[in-house]
Amino acid sequence: MSKINEILEQIVQRNPGEAEFHQAVEEVLHSIEPVIEKYPKFAKAKIIERMFEPERQIMFRVPWVDDKGEVQINRGFRVQFNSTLGPFKGGLRFHPSVYLGIVKFLGFEQIFKNALTGLPIGGGKGGSDFNPKGKSDLEVMRYCQSFMSELYRHIGPDIDVPAGDIGVGAREIGYMFGQYKRIRNGYEGGVLTGKGLSYGGSLVRTEATGYGLIYFVREMLAAHGHDFSDKRIVISGSGNVAIFANEKVTTYGGKVIAMSDSQGYVVDENGINLNTIKKIKIEKRGRIREYVDYHPEAKFVEGCKNIWDIKCDIALPCATQNDIELVHAEKLVANGCLAVGEGANMPCTNEAVTYFIEKGVLVAPAKAANAGGVATSALEMAQNSMRYHWTFEEVDSKLQNIMKNIFKTAKEACEEYGIEGNYVSGANIAGFTKVATAMMDQGIV
Template identity: 60%
Template sequence: MAKALLGPKEYIEKVIEDVKQKSSGEPEFIQAVEEVLPNLEPVLAMHPEYIRMNLLGRFVEPERQIMFKVSWMDDEGEVHVNRGYRVQFNGAIGPYKGGLRFQPSVNLSVMKFLGFEQTLKNSLSGLAIGGGKGGSDFDPRGRSDEEVMRFCQAFMTELYRHIGPDVDVPAGDIGVGAREIGYLFGYYRRIKGAFENGAFTGKGLQYGGSLIRPEATGFGVVYFCNEILKHENDTIEGKTIAASGFGNVTWGVCRKATEMGAKVVTLSGPDGYVYDADGVNTEEKFNYLVEMRNSGRDKVEDYADRFGAEFFPGEKPWGRKVDIIMPCATQNDIHLEHAKKIVDNGIKYVCEAANMPCTNEAVKYMQENKVIIGPSKAANAGGVSVSALEMAQNSMRLTWTLEEVDQKLHQIMSNIHKNAKDAAEAYGFGYNLVAGANIAGFDKVAKAMAAQGEY
C-alpha cells in the first residue's frame, strides 16, 4: 500500500526539522531555509508530486560540499593553515556559479546559506547557471601582495580539481577582488595548461573580463529599486538612501543612484558609520571609496576625515530618516531593533544589496508594518547576471560595450522584478516580493530537477 503523503505545510515543517537536525551547528543556513520554504506551501499544493518526490528534501541538501586545507607561507617565513570551501549546491539548470569569499567569518554554515541563496538568485536571473559558493577563513586585509598571491596559489592547488567552464565557475565576493581573481586564474591557467578564461568571472578586462562587472551588483540593486518605486507610482529621483558598507556594492550603488538623481547619504564599516548630507555623489568621493577599500584599513572614519562628514563610532545607519534603506555589507546587518527604527521613521522601501542582510524577525516586522522589501536574491542578482554575461562573451570570444552590458543588466533586473511580482500575485501573496522571489526562483529549479529524475 502506498504511503499517504503529508500535506504541504506538514511536509515543509518536516524538511525544516530535518535541516535543523542535520545542520544543527549551522545557524545561517537554517535561517535561509526557514526564510524560503514556508513561502512554497501553495506551490506544493499545486504540485503534490513534489512532495512524493521529496523534492524539497533534495533541494535543501547541497550536491557536493568540499572542504580542504590551505597552507601558505607569509613574508616572515611562518607557515599558516586556513580552511578552504566550495559548496556546489544545485546544478539542475547550469554549471555551479557563485563567488569566493575570503573573510575570517567564513565557515560551512555561511557557505551553505550563500550557496542556497545563490541557487535561487541564479534561477531568477533567467540565465543558465546553477548555484554554488566558496571561500576561506583567510583574511587578506593587511597582507602584502606576495602573501595574498601565495595564499591564492595554495588555494587553487585544490580548487582547480572541482571547477571549469562547464562545471563550476567562481567569481569574487567579500575579500576577493580583481587582485585575488588575477592570482587565482593565473595559477589555474598554469595548472591546467589551457586558457579556460570561462572558468572564472570578475576577471580583468585584459584577459576576458566584462565591462561594469565590478559595479554590477550595485547598479542592479538601484535598477531593481526603481522598478519597485515605479510599481508604487513613485520615482527614485530625489530620494535619499542610507547604505551600509563601502566596498564594491556600495560603490556601485552610489554611482548609479547619483546617475538616476538619488543621493546616498550614509556609509558604514566595522568602526561605525558616516553621514554625508551632501551625498556620496562626486567622482572624487567615488574614487576615494576605492582607495579606502584598497588601503586594507577597513575604517569608514577615513571618509569622514577626508570630506568633513559626521562620524558615529560603533553605530549602524539604520536610525537615519531617509527614503530608502540599502544594506550593502554582510548578512544579518539589520535586526529587529533596527527594523523598529526604520518603521518609526516612516521609511517605505528596503532594498537588500547584501546577502540576507535582515534577520527573519526584522523582515517579518517590516512587512507587518507595510515596508516593501526587495529581497537580496532578487535585488542583488545584478552581479551574477553580469558574470553570466561575461561567460557568454568568453564563449563567443568577443567583448560587448559598456552600453550593451548595462542595457542587458537593466533588462534582467526589470524581468526579475516582474517575475517576482507575478509569482507573488499568482499564489495569493499580493505585492510581496520576498515570497514572489522565493517562488519564482524555486519554480525553475524544481521543474528542472523533476524533469531530470527523482533521485
C-alpha cells in the same frame, strides 16, 4: 506539525550549528508552502529534500608561507549546491567568519538567485577563513595559489565557475586564474569570472551588483507610484556593491547621506561625496573614518549598527548578513522608511523582513535584487565562449533587461499566489518553481 515544519526540523538536525543556513532555509520553506499545496507532485518526488541538500561539499587545507617565513594554515570550502539549470555558479568569500554554515547559506541562496536571472547557471559558493586585509600582495598571491592548487580539481567552465565576493576582488581572481592556467596547461577563460579586462573580463562586472540593485528597486518603486527623486538614502557598507549602488541611485535623483564599514559610519547631510569614498576604499584600501579628513562638515560614528537610526526614505543594506535586525527595522519604520533594497546576501533577519512586510514597507529581496552581479558573470562566461567582447553600453543594457525581468517574474508570482507586494515570497516562489520543474524533468538524481 505541518509538512514544511517537519522538513525544517529535519534539515536543522542534519546540519547542526549552521545558523545562517537554517535561517535561509526557513525563509524559503515558509514562502513555498502554497506551491507544494498546488503541486503535490513536488512533495511526492521529495523535491524540497533533494534541493535543500548540496550535491557536493568540499573542505580542504590551505597551507601558505607569510612574509616572515612562517607557515600558516587556513581552511578552504566549495559547496556545489545544485546544477539542475547549469554549471555551479557563485562567488568565493575570504573572511575570518567563513565556515561551512555560511558557505552553505550563500550557496543555497545562489540556487534561486541564479534561477531568477533566466540564465543557464546552477548554484554554488565557496571561500576561506583567510583574511586578506593587512596582508601584502605577495602574501595574498601565495595564499591564492595554494587555494587554487586544491580548488582546480573541482571546477571548470562547464562544471563550476567561481567568482569574487567579500575579500575576493580583481587581485585575488587574477592570482587564482594564473595558478589555474599554470596547473591546467591551457587557457580556459570561462573558469572564473570577475577577471581583469585585459584577460577576458567583462565591462560592467565591477558595477553590476550595485547597478542591478538600483535597477530592481527602481522597478519596485515605480510599481507602487514612487521613484528615487529627492529621496534620502542610507547605504550600509562601502565595498563595490555599496559604491556603485550610490553611483547609480544618484543619477536617478536620490541623495545618499550615510555609508559605513566594519568600524563605523559617516553621515554627510550634503550627500556623500562618492569620489572621496572611491579614493579611500578603492585606491587606498582605507577606512571610512578618513572621510571626515576630506569633508570636516561630515560626522563619523563608531560602530556600524546605529546607521539605521538615521531618518531615511530608502535603506540599502549592502554590507553583510543580518545587518538589519528587528530593532533596526522598527526604527526604520518609525522614521518613515518606505523601501528596503537588499544589496548584501540576507542582510535582514527573518523577523525584520516579516516586520517590514507587516508595516507595508517594500522589500527588494537579496536573491532578486542583488542578482545583477551573477547575471553579469554569466554574460562574462558568454563572451568568453564566443571569444568576443561587448561594450559597456551593451552589457549594461542586458543587465537592465535582466533586472526588469526578475522583478516582473517575482511580481507575477505574487499575483498568482495572492500575495501582492510581498516580493520576498514572490522571488522565492518563482526561483523554486523553475528549479523544481527542471528537477522533475531530469529524474531522481
